Amino acid sequence: MKFPKILVAFILAASSVLMAQQKEVSLEEIWSGTFREERLQSLQSLNNGEEYVVLNRDRESGAASIDVYSYKSGKKTRTLLSSNDLDKIDSFQGFKFSKKEDKILLSTEVEPIYRRSSREIFYVYDVKSKDLKKVSEDKVQEASFSPDASKLAYVFDNNIYILDLKTNERTQVTKDGEINSTINGITDWVYEEEFSFVKAFEWNPTGEKLAFLKFDETEVPEFSMDLFGKDLYPTQQVFKYPKAGEANSKVSLHMYDVKFKNSEEIDLGDKYDVASEAKTSEDFSDFYISRIKWSADPMLLSVQVLNRHQNNLDLIFVDAEDNDATVVLNETDEAYVDITDNLTFLEDNSFIWTSEQDGYNHIYHYDEQGELLDQVTSGDWEVTNYYGYDKKADKIYYQSTENGSVNRDVYSVKPNGKNKKRLTERTGMNSASFSADYTYFINSFTNVETPHVYTLHRTKDGKQVREILNNSELLKKNEPYGFSPKELSTININGNDLNMWTIKPSDFDENKEYPLLMFQYSGPGSQSVSNSYFSSNDYWYQLLADKGYIIVCIDGRGTGFKGAEFKKVTYQELGKYEVEDQISAAQKLGERSYIDKDRIGIWGWSYGGFMSSNAILKGNDTFSMAIAVAPVTSWRFYDTVYTERYMRTPQENASGYDENSPLNHVEKLKGDYLLIHGGGDDNVHLQNTMRMVEELIQANKQFDWAIYPDRNHGIYGGNTRLHLYNKMTDFILEKL
Structure with missing residues (x-):
């Protein structure tokens, strides 16, 4: 019997689909990365707002390069630095720019400690002279340029050091650091894990002051873990870990004067919980310093202080000239107050703040004295990310659940809450990464049917400029499996x-x-x-x-x-x-x-x-x-x-x-x-x-x-x- 060609083709196609749907996924495929999505590499906007840099790596040689790309075209414009051109190092794992982008801090030989912390060998690269300088022969933590990039602060063995990049003079800021006893300039285990930061020092905008936290872990109980490894005898890791109800580190805020090379402890007042039974002594101050950040005033430091119950948060301003502390804003809650990184200071030193005080997480604008100017957003939905404030356009950019709690969209709005505009169009999870001057943003989009798609948009109206990356190949790869x-x-x-x-x-x-x-x-x-x-x-x-x-x-x-x-x-x-x-x-x-x-x-x-x-x-x-x-x-x-x-x-x-x-x-x-x-x-x-x-x-x-x-x-x-x-x-x- 002879079948028509069209019928034969249909039968073959149907059989192919049926066979394709019968292909079973395996655990080996899943955990070998077969279905891994292509993601946009971590990029950093340059100050000009028109270009961004990406750390690229040659898989065969291991060489690393910092390459510059145009936002508008997506094309590579130049290579800023390649490890192939460096004599002292073969590669590097990370980099940070100085404020003016005239120096680059390169990290090598990265040794992870806990979730967010690591020890590294750092180098400073001068973009103009192409000189490469090793920061220390030791692996150090959290190296950070001063605002003018003339100095570098870092932590070694729980002490803070400052390296003068011009004279090579090294100043030891603190001298009482000791493992499992006293920590300067970095956080203890519980702060790192639960308040999500490691670097606990900040240069003021003029580089004259260095604010830092000190942790006295003396009373914190030790926890130990046996690590068996492959040697004849196991080793033991011992570290300070405060379990519920036990003593925390005694934390204090200090101000270091770079010129006079002296430090002073800042009196933040009585912040402990009188009712708490977890204090180990009468004078044990049970509170957390959950954030420090310099304001637009170069001599005004903001400090967020939380009581141990975490239901009373003070935003404190510290005058770095006389070290006086003033509570500017107080927030309380019957349960707890969440800590965020959303505090932003405007030029007049008014500030943007997020809070759940009306029952949903929203954006608020306060003046320098802590008086409310405007509730910027409101409604029965949550602000899920605050991206920043664009002075030129006088707009705030944020992400929210206005389109349903399983979705995210990106919006712009005036500080007074007017002229709100949705900048993303597709329904699903949208997030944004803005250029330095807010001219562009890169939108990351996904929904249940679509793996991540990255597109470039104009910030002023949200219009798409170009598609950067999609995962259409992954969708093709998934087709034979007939996934539900x-x-x-x-x-x-x-x-x-x-x-x-x-x-x-x-x-x-x-x-x-x-x-x-x-x-x-x-x-x-x-x-x-x-x-x-x-x-x-x-x-x-x-x-x-x-x-x-x-x-x-x-x-x-x-x-x-x-x-x-x-x-x-x-x-x-x-x-x-x-x-x-x-x-x-x-x-x-x-x-x-x-x-x-x-x-x-x-x-x-x-x-x-x-x-x-x-x-x-x-x-x-x-x-x-x-x-x-x-x-x-x-x-x-x-x-x-x-x-x-x-x-x-x-x-x-x-x-x-x-x-x-x-x-x-x-x-x-x-x-x-x-x-x-x-x-x-x-x-x-x-x-x-x-x-x-x-x-x-x-x-x-x-x-x-x-x-x-x-x-x-x-x-x-x-x-x-x-x-x-x-x-x-x-x-x-x-x-x-």
């Missing part, structure tokens, strides 16, 4: 419409029953459900979907971007309302005809591991399986800043800590439970899992567990992630 879409929706749980995404099997049949796996993080102010493309975990979920699972993620109460009340309902009760929402959601989903209510599992990492552990214990009739990776099992084990922000101290709120601790509910375990941790986790200590293991053993409860030796909170390196996800996949396939 990530479906966005809401589910009404405990009186709230919660954001949810769902991934179903590609051959989903609503007349069949499927097991359900729930993922969540659930930490305060977090977001796991957004209008964005697949992450690495989403490809793993596609693998599980191919094997007949439905995967769901729900952001319950306590998560972010729906207003302060929604976020702060979990205050003093971490693990209560969030767990109730996951249990209720699982029960409601289990009522759907295509979900097997007897085969519902849940998993999470870190806070999510705390949640999944509680869920299988408190929801033992709902969840038949749980995986907890690097979980907190008692908030008594976690650090002061994070934990007390949401829970107060254990001395004040013992029931809040204990009633929602998985350690106290182990007897309720019915289902299959897998517990995983990294042995070198400096953040959520292995202690959490070891205590959980002991409680389960004493309750005679069977469970599975795995420890990854010497791995930190991220549990990665070599084949570690692949092994971890193989283990979790096998557990799910066997138990759920």
Whole structure:
């Protein structure tokens, strides 16, 4: 029988599509980077606003270069510096410009310490003379140019030094620095982790003063971790870690006079919590200095001081000429006040500030005395990023959830709140990187159907100038797998419409029953459900979907971007309302005809591991399986800043800590439970899992567990992630 050519072609095409859809994704592909998105390299705008620089690297030779590109054309205009032209170094890992861009600080031999900190060998490159100067023979931290680039400040062995780049004179600013005792100019562990900064010194705009923080860690208890390595004897890492309710570092602010080479401690007044039982002595000042920043007045330093309960924030101005301190703005909250980097000073020293004081995070404009001039934004939505103020256009640029909490858009608005304009057009997650003079911005866009696309836009009207980079090749690569879409929706749980995404099997049949796996993080102010493309975990979920699972993620109460009340309902009760929402959601989903209510599992990492552990214990009739990776099992084990922000101290709120601790509910375990941790986790200590293991053993409860030796909170390196996800996949396939 002879078929028409058109019919034959149709049959072949249909067969090809069917075969393509049958291609299964593998864990090896996921964790080898097969589905990695192309991202725009970290770029930095030059002062002229017309050009930007990118650090490029030759993969074969390892050589690094700082290349200059035109915003408008996207074409490379020149190479500012190449390591091929340098005699003293083969390459460099990072760079920083001086204010006038006449000198470049190059970082080499970078040695990571914790999440944000590192030690490095630094060099200073003079753009005009092409001279290259080594800063120190030692690896130092947080090197920073003075405003005129004549000097460089840095930290070595917990002391601050200033190097005169003209005379090579080196001045030791502090001399009392000592490991695990006194820190100058950089933050301690808990500040770095929870207040998200390491460099704790700032040059004033004229280079005459250096403001810095000092941390007295003497009373902070030590934490130790055994690292097994490959030598005959293990080593031990010992560092100061203040657990909830224990002593913090005593922090103080100091002002150094560069000319006279002397320092003076600044009196910030009584800022400690009288009610706190965590003080170790009568004069222990329990407060945090969460930010320091020089204002538009070169002799006026702004200091943000937070009480230990973190519900009372003072914005203080320090006059660097007489070191007098004045409280300019005070903000309080029944729960806690969040710290941001959104403080911006205008030329008249009025300032932009963000706050949740009306129930949603919005932008405010205050004069130099702290008197409110205007509430710039308002409404039942959140400002999620503040980009800056353009003096020439008299506009503020920000990102917000005005188009729904799972979306982001970029806007401009006058400081008085008028003439607001949406600068982005596509619905999804939009973010912006502005040129130095705000002429252009690069928009990063993604949604559930689109991997990241980078486009250049005119700031004045948002019009697209050109496309810079897209991920169309990734979409082509994904086609043969026939991946299921990530479906966005809401589910009404405990009186709230919660954001949810769902991934179903590609051959989903609503007349069949499927097991359900729930993922969540659930930490305060977090977001796991957004209008964005697949992450690495989403490809793993596609693998599980191919094997007949439905995967769901729900952001319950306590998560972010729906207003302060929604976020702060979990205050003093971490693990209560969030767990109730996951249990209720699982029960409601289990009522759907295509979900097997007897085969519902849940998993999470870190806070999510705390949640999944509680869920299988408190929801033992709902969840038949749980995986907890690097979980907190008692908030008594976690650090002061994070934990007390949401829970107060254990001395004040013992029931809040204990009633929602998985350690106290182990007897309720019915289902299959897998517990995983990294042995070198400096953040959520292995202690959490070891205590959980002991409680389960004493309750005679069977469970599975795995420890990854010497791995930190991220549990990665070599084949570690692949092994971890193989283990979790096998557990799910066997138990759920």
